[in-house]
Amino acid sequence: MNLNISLAPLLALIAGILVLLVPKLLNYIVAIYLIVIGVMGLLGIGSIHLR
Structure with missing residues (x-):
């Protein structure tokens, strides 16, 4: 079972x-x-998913 958050x-x-x-x-x-959201957007890491 995979949980994507x-x-x-x-x-x-x-x-x-x-x-x-x-x-x-x-x-x-x-x-x-x-x-945090702004830094993530600038660094292009806004689509990190935890599995």
Whole structure:
């Protein structure tokens, strides 16, 4: 059984859960998420799949 999980949706899920648990972290989580997605896009590694 193969399980394909994209990195961006996984990060979005983790960020969403953290925002629900600790709303004060929203600014930091959004900033870190945007930086990570931007760096991944620039380096062309946006399509990494975990198996």
